[in-house]
Amino acid sequence: MRIAVIGATGNVGTAVLRHLNDRPEVDSVLGIARRLPDTDTAPYAQTRWHRADIQYSEVIPDLARALSGVDAVIHLAWLIQPNTQRSLLRRVNVDGTRHVLQAAARAGVRQAVVASSVGVYSPAGDDTPHDEQWPTHGIPGSHYSEDKVAQEQVMDEFLREHPGFSLARLRPGLVFQREAGSEIQRYFAGELAPVQLLNLIRPPVVPVPAGIRVQAVHADDLAAAYAQAAILGAQGAFNICAEDLLDGDAIAKIVSGGTSPGVKLPLPGAALRPLIKAAHRARILPTDEGWLDMGLHVPVMDSSRARNELQWTPRYSGAQALEELLEGMASGVGTASVPLRPRDLDASGRPELPAADHTLGGEVDALLLRQYLADHLAGATAGTNRIGRMAGDYVDTPVFPEISEVAEAVRRERGFLIELIRRQGFATPPGSTTIAWLGERVGRLKPNGRLPGGRSPSTLVVEAEMMITGVTGKLHGWKVMKDHAEALGVHAQVFQDLIEDAERQREQLQSVHAYARRRAFRKDRSTFEKTR
Template structure:
């Protein structure tokens, strides 16, 4: 008998990796829920699809019908753009999590696996390892971090008031990379007129020498999620690969010379360029990069029998190869758009930081 899973955000970065992982394992019937439905090609043929924006007012009701006989719901859907429309991002992230949780409860789903993030953690241990008991208060200046923290608070409230309700697991990975996500990451993080392969000609990397961040490959995140479903595991799980990535590692990957520029000087430059619509990342992402802790993964190793198959360097190299070769997938979320296409879309529909559909 197959295990029926419903995956929100199933056509995105982690969702695509998870589809591969479940298909390889066999024994799963998958329903993918996404705002932009992928074509029935490649790995996306392995799932049935329901098109739904979790920010819609009727999302809870519509999700209930999708989750009717699901054994597990894996909630991956999240918004990264438009960064100028925080109300919509919160409606997708926090409101969407609320809708998924309510629908899963009403539908009697046995397990909910929620994709949280290192971004849910509070400041105070930068460059040091924390386990899952560290505060999930988030980083106040980061809209992404605030929303991840608020989503976890929803889960906390539910667990406190529903002792016999849905079993909840929370995955807290570091920054997730893979080759086939390069197309999507290019749109969300680089100016529309920049071709990612041009980064190899960057002569210097002006960045604070203190930088140290947790990195993990999407395939390793997918493996942890699959193991969580297989074991019907509950609770939070930190996920990262070793060693932590430092500024000089990024410079080496780009073939650039590292130059120390304090984050306090970088922040106004990022803020001003974002406000001037020269690039799509606001200063909250920089704050988070220089604030979040490293992740102790002992619980995932002991409870799930999990260990990352790729080092952080291998994960970065895989993403770098994707940038150089314009890697993407058939999914609209991960599809590659070159500079000309991106600029024309900005002129027609507005910049990615402001329009509803990135």
């Protein structure tokens, strides 16, 4: 059986790939994402890959060609952040589902399994488990729930137009796994949340919203349900969750590490909601108040149908899944995909250096070469900040995947350069990196023909040019280091790989520049939307 997984690099997608790789019924897996992972690393290495941005209808013909010969599609792609970009979320999550199903039908695929959510259900005020017949009008106040309802309406509309199509929709609770720790921290707590302290101490008193009760499922258990639904050709809705209920007492016990057994501090929802709203509006907290509304009002689900018809039994309890997530958040772990990147990006996926310290000597002028490395570190610091800001500023544009992938690579390379300097017994110079950091930010204050806070169409052109210049300089820096690889105690192939990576980054940035320059100075075209 040939299965395509759309959204194959995220929390659930990564788990689905792991599971499908071990299923004897599956002959091949096609992974589809807008930002490709490190395809030399498990579980991504055993998968064929295709890049697609499903938010635009223009993707349908290309996606249909990619899906040709596929037996079933598992559609998992869903954008949670940024909350402030509602039109972007709607295009990716709702319109994207429509585009995927239309492409599948055009390709002759007759079966799909789509990721829905407990968030599609209407509120319930009891702890009685409800099956898939519970009303699906969503939770008022939650844009996530609103979009899940709209997504299921897209599925209903598609089935009316394609009555012979087998379509299953899985409605899981919260999905946790260790490798998603850093991703979930970024999406809900924020990068500055001191979750790493959980490695040192667990709080004896845990604040929790009063009345919260949610259900969870481990990503590996959910992956097994997706695989079963695809392999069996299941149809209809399936609740997917572990049996235990995570209420305030259970959450407090887990967060406190099971000690004594943890004391919950109930926080009234009526008081907590405006605080979350204010923190979100102030850009302090990524989570908006709608997620609190969901946690307080979603129904308790009965997963009997999945257990009976899919022969599905979870291996983990919800409490075990949450504990594993907390461990992952504290450790900052992740995988070799952009969505699941570890918290310490500088240390993630960088080239390996010799275990022992190595100091420059011999015929090499150590002071000059070390200063050269320091100068490149200053440039890498400025480049890391600039490309990271670009990824945030242009998340709603068609060129975001290219910018985001370059940002990930630049961060990793900066970490490699820091470690390389340290291995030579040379402290990283704070002065030059600080000046570069400040210079990059001062450069943002330049006039761009728009009011402060607005986006000028020409800014993307200029910023792409600056990054192309920076990557070109970095490329030549790697060439210098390759010439002195032996003195640095590093195999020359490491620098050759970095040279080739820089060339790929330059190509990606040139494609960003080509896109922007054809639109930025035209009145009849938009730089920030996919138009002709």
